[in-house]
Structure formats: structure tokens, C-alpha cells
Amino acid sequence: MHSSPSVFASRIQRFRLPRVCVAVVGEDASNIIDRAESLVRDNLFMEFRLDYLAQPASALPKLKQFLDMHPEATVIATCRRAVNGGKFKGSASAQLDLLMKAAATGFQLVDIEFQSAEILKPSELAELKDRVGVILSFHDFKATKKLEETFAEMKRYPADFYKVVSTATTLYDNVQMMKFLQAHSAQHEMVGLCMGEQGIISRVLGVRAGSVFTFAAATRGEETAPGQVTAVELRDTYRIEIVDAATQVYGVAGDPVAHSLSPIMMNAAFRRETVNAVYLSLHAKTLKDLQACVPDIPIRGLSITMPYKQDIVEALSNSDALTRQIGACNTVVRSQDGKLYGFNTDVFGVVVPLEQRMTLQGAKILVIGAGGVARAAAFGLKNKGAEVFIINRTAEKGQALARQAKAKYLKRADVAKMNFDVIINATPLGMGANRQSPLEEKELNTKFLFDLVYVPAETKLVKMARARNIQIIPGLEMFVQQGARQFEIWSGKPAPIAEMSFVVTKALERLEPQPVEDQVPAPQAQPPAEEKPAPKPPAKLAAKAARKKTASSTVRKPAKKAAKKPVKR
Numbered sequence: 001m002h003s004s005p006s007v008f009a010s011r012i013q014r015f016r017l018p019r020v021c022v023a024v025v026g027e028d029a030s031n032i033i034d035r036a037e038s039l040v041r042d043n044l045f046m047e048f049r050l051d052y053l054a055q056p057a058s059a060l061p062k063l064k065q066f067l068d069m070h071p072e073a074t075v076i077a078t079c080r081r082a083v084n085g086g087k088f089k090g091s092a093s094a095q096l097d098l099l100m101k102a103a104a105t106g107f108q109l110v111d112i113e114f115q116s117a118e119i120l121k122p123s124e125l126a127e128l129k130d131r132v133g134v135i136l137s138f139h140d141f142k143a144t145k146k147l148e149e150t151f152a153e154m155k156r157y158p159a160d161f162y163k164v165v166s167t168a169t170t171l172y173d174n175v176q177m178m179k180f181l182q183a184h185s186a187q188h189e190m191v192g193l194c195m196g197e198q199g200i201i202s203r204v205l206g207v208r209a210g211s212v213f214t215f216a217a218a219t220r221g222e223e224t225a226p227g228q229v230t231a232v233e234l235r236d237t238y239r240i241e242i243v244d245a246a247t248q249v250y251g252v253a254g255d256p257v258a259h260s261l262s263p264i265m266m267n268a269a270f271r272r273e274t275v276n277a278v279y280l281s282l283h284a285k286t287l288k289d290l291q292a293c294v295p296d297i298p299i300r301g302l303s304i305t306m307p308y309k310q311d312i313v314e315a316l317s318n319s320d321a322l323t324r325q326i327g328a329c330n331t332v333v334r335s336q337d338g339k340l341y342g343f344n345t346d347v348f349g350v351v352v353p354l355e356q357r358m359t360l361q362g363a364k365i366l367v368i369g370a371g372g373v374a375r376a377a378a379f380g381l382k383n384k385g386a387e388v389f390i391i392n393r394t395a396e397k398g399q400a401l402a403r404q405a406k407a408k409y410l411k412r413a414d415v416a417k418m419n420f421d422v423i424i425n426a427t428p429l430g431m432g433a434n435r436q437s438p439l440e441e442k443e444l445n446t447k448f449l450f451d452l453v454y455v456p457a458e459t460k461l462v463k464m465a466r467a468r469n470i471q472i473i474p475g476l477e478m479f480v481q482q483g484a485r486q487f488e489i490w491s492g493k494p495a496p497i498a499e500m501s502f503v504v505t506k507a508l509e510r511l512e513p514q515p516v517e518d519q520v521p522a523p524q525a526q527p528p529a530e531e532k533p534a535p536k537p538p539a540k541l542a543a544k545a546a547r548k549k550t551a552s553s554t555v556r557k558p559a560k561k562a563a564k565k566p567v568k569r
């Protein structure tokens, strides 16, 4: 077996490579070059997916022009075979031939699958390695299993980097991947991550477990692997360039959580207050899976969302009075000794926006719903001296809550006859594509409407209330306030509410652009001092704005020369 003469060279490169390698795709050479040109200023480390090109070999001369023009960039040539999950239909020999040509073209690194290495002659692989830096890769598109066995096989072939990519079907798969990276990164240049929505932990934390770098998409819609996040998200939201052993890990756990705005909001808060922490989206299909990860990662704090707010209570060593009263927990703190403590900050989310507008003592408040959030509202508002009324689709549940919280249960027929200071919608009606309203216009006899649904901001209920000149309290305020309290519990610092409100308002606008005159401005949704407005959609503009940001931030740039040709020729 050929022994690697370029260990020294790749060791140097390890410390000079950026942590994020951006996958660039295009149908033809001009296409891929256009994309690369627009990305290279902020992304000095790229992977060209030659297998996405209709004619990879004939594209190489044009790609050479790009490589010659950008000696500052390190570019990987990947031409993954279709049998191994790529798009290249040729044989392993044809793949090798193309990668040899890519090396001659000026690519500094090539990615070749372990399965191709098994087919090729050792001398062919050795020749490739003599010409260019080799990443020997293995992808499991179904699961995370047999990492050690696979790597034992891969190690039989010399390579500058060993890349092992699996698919996370549980959160714990990320832990397996990170343990695997930790076990081998002292001896080998490792790259490892889990694909899939549940793999986000390894995409962000893999670098501190020993992965030399990780992969990112150029923009949303240009992903080359399931669960890939964009380079801008990795750098700006998750601050991957500064994640280190001391970085505390937090996250939102639930099922589903893919569309949660909590990572955007909480990471912005940590960044603003210079807390060395990262906040991840944890799609836990079972509570057991989540609990298994907490000590191993380790996780310092959790936002708990549906459907685990009640179930988590049993796992807590202790909790605050509100959690005990309501029977639901949305905030967990993990202490140094590993014990979990629970808090309920949904109450703050409901109470604080109201207290900013009125005295709650004696206020007449109708709560629609009897689920988790309605419970937080009912108990929280009663504790503040409000007169609370409840209606609910399932009368027995509403009556039970009214009894427990010492509120009054109302028949639906009585709602139109009454006047309230506030009506709170604590049902999902109006959410997403559901354009229903929990009340009719004639029932809206109130000064304020607090619709806890915040996607979309303009629900049918909000529109009806607006038509009756009722003051609207956007549901986003609850979201921000419950998150602000979580931040304070975890960090001990006052929450940067203006920043939190600003970033989620902008994120919502990107989700659902609205005409300016229809927007519901949250009181704090102003750009905080010293902060420029957030990038606008579409992705091109977002990338442009983010470029300016990262230019002055912590991104490490590889030294020009070292990045150019890391291995001997």
C-alpha cells in the first residue's frame, strides 16, 4: 500500500482551511462559474460538483480559467458516481480519469468515494494522491451505523482527508458521529457529519469534535445533501467559526421543529450579548432520544415545545412554581451535576405584552382554548388579579381548566353578550394555511385582541378585529417575551429584546412578505442601535448583505499561498 508522503502538507492545511466548504452546482461550466464568482468573495473554500454538469470533462478548461483567476480559493473537485449517491453515470475508471484531469486543471483537492477506491488499482489511487489532495469519502444515505467498521476499511487506502457522512434518523446519531470524530481526529484528518434534518447538531458541532471542516449549501434551494444548511446560516446564525470546546449548547426540542424561529432569535441574542453559546433545532421524535443526547453533547438548556411540554415534567429534578401550577414546562436548565430544572416562560410571554399596555388587576380577559398555552395564560393572568373567562371547543377540558385556575367557563352563546378588555386566541385557528377564526365578528367586543398565532401575522381574526378598530397585540410579542425570559434564565443577562424582535420580524417577512400597509408592527421591531437592517430575500440579496457582515467578523481566511496547493505535485 502506498504510504502518504503528504501528511505534513495536509497538517498545515488543516489549520488554514476555513471551517465551511460551500457546495457549488450548475448545469454547465458557465453556470457553475457564475455561481462560484458570486460566492468566492465570502467563500474561499468551495466544492465544485462536477457530477452535476452535463459534460464534466469538456467543462474543465473553462473551470481552469476560474481557478487561475482565484488562486486565493481552495476548490474541491467532486464527481460522485450515481451508484454512490451522485449524478455521474460513468465507471470508476472514468471517474478517476476525470479527477486526474481536474488535478491537472488546478483543483487542490478531489473527492473520491471509498467504493471507487475499492474498484481501482492501488497504483491508480496512489498516482491520484501524488497529483492532488485526496478526500476519501463514504456516504450512508439511510442511517448512522457501523462507523468504526467502515472507517477501518477506508483506512486501508491512503488519503489526505477521510470523510464519513451518514444520515441521522435520531438525535443520538449526531452523538455517535461526534464520538467517532473525537476518536480519530488526532491521528487522521477527518471530515464527518450527519445528513438529514436531525443532523444539524453534527453540522454545527462536528468541527469541535474534530471534523476539519463541514459542508454548506450556497443558498436555500442549492442543497447537495439532505439537511444541508446554507453557509450564511452556519456563519451568521450558528457562528460556526467560533464554536469551540467552551461553547455552551442550547436548543429547541419538539416534533416538528423544522420551521421554528427560535434558532434565529436565540442565536441573535447570544451573539448580541457575546455569550459563547449556540442554539440548535432539535427534532426529537421521542423524548427518550432527546434525553439520551442531553448529557453527551452536553446540552445546557432547552426550549421545550409541542408535544413534550407536559411529558418533560417527569424528567425534571425540580421546577418553578408556575411549572408545577400549570403542569407544563417550556424551559429546561441543565446544571453542572446533570440535573434538569424546569421553568415556564409561556406565562411571561402572555403577561408581559399585556402589562405593557394595561393594569391586569381586575381586567376582564377571555381566553379561547384550554391547551398548554391557554393554561399558562389562565394561571398567569389569575395570578395577576385579572378576571379570566374561558371558552373551548371541548367543554369538559375548558371547564376543568376554569376550575383549576379559578376562572369562569363561558358558553359560546354568551360571548357576544359580553364586553372584555382583552380576548386571547390560544388555539391554532388561523395558523398557516388554516384561514378559520375562533370567533365571529359580532363576538369581538373587546379593547384588545391578542392572537397568539403569529404565522401569518394577519389572521382572519386579526383582520376582523382591525375592522372593528380593536387594538391588536401580535402573537410575535409572546414568542419574543417567552424567549427573552429563557435567555435571562440561561445566561443571567438581560435579554436584548429589540434585537430578538427585529430578527424574528424580518424572518417572518421573508416567510410571508406582506404589503407594508398590512403589517402589524411589534413595538420593539426596530433595528437595534449599531445594527444595520437584516438582509432581504431572495437568497442573492441575503448573501450580499451577509457578505458585508462576515467580512468584518470572525471568519478565518486561509493564507493565500497555503490555500492554493496544499499537497505536493
Ligand code: NAP
Pocket: 306, 349, 368, 369, 370, 371, 372, 373, 374, 392, 393, 394, 397, 425, 426, 427, 428, 429, 431, 438, 452, 453, 454, 475, 476, 477, 478, 479, 480, 482
Ligand atoms: P394545544 O395544547 O394543542 O391546545 C390547542 C387548543 O386549541 C385546545 O384547547 C383545542 O381544543 C383548541 N383547538 C384546536 N383545534 C381547534 C379547532 N379546530 N377549533 C377550535 N378549537 C381548537 O396547543 P397549545 O400549545 O396550547 O398552542 C395553541 C396555539 O398557540 C398554537 O397553535 C400556536 O398557534 C399558539 N402558540 C403561540 C406561541 C407564541 O409564542 N405566540 C407559543 C405557543 C403556541 P380542544 O381542547 O377541544 O382540543
